[in-house]
Amino acid sequence: MKLVDISETFEKEYTEIDEEIKPVFVIRKLTAGEVETIGDSTSILDDKNRIIYLGGTSIRLKIKYALVSWKNVVDNTGKDVPCNDANKEKLPPNVISWLSKEIDKISGLLGISEEDKKKS
Secondary structure, three states: OOOOOOEEEEEOOOOOOOOOOOOOOEEEEOHHHHHHHHHOOOOEOOOOOOOEEHHHHHHHHHHHEEEEEOOOOOOOOOOOOOOHHHHOOOOHHHHHHHHHHHHHHHHHOOOOEEEEHHHO
């Protein structure tokens, strides 16, 4: 078993866009500590002792930790914008949803696939 190498990154092109030049997102695997922090930050008890899951917070934190860079992401004037926490929150919701799924895939957070279940 190897520890998570946070310097190892993966380039993922977002193709679900009607533009000639597609945005490319550079993401990395989440560490166990980051996954636990996300879990701790996304569950609260309400006044009836029911656990409430904060899904938006989960996605926001995944993006914050795992999205390290991007290419071809511009503002309304066409100027390149830096990949920072403020700009990450300005990404379109459909892109955020897609990124969250990609982060889950590379971080091994999707569980065991049906194919792998059949093998065991």
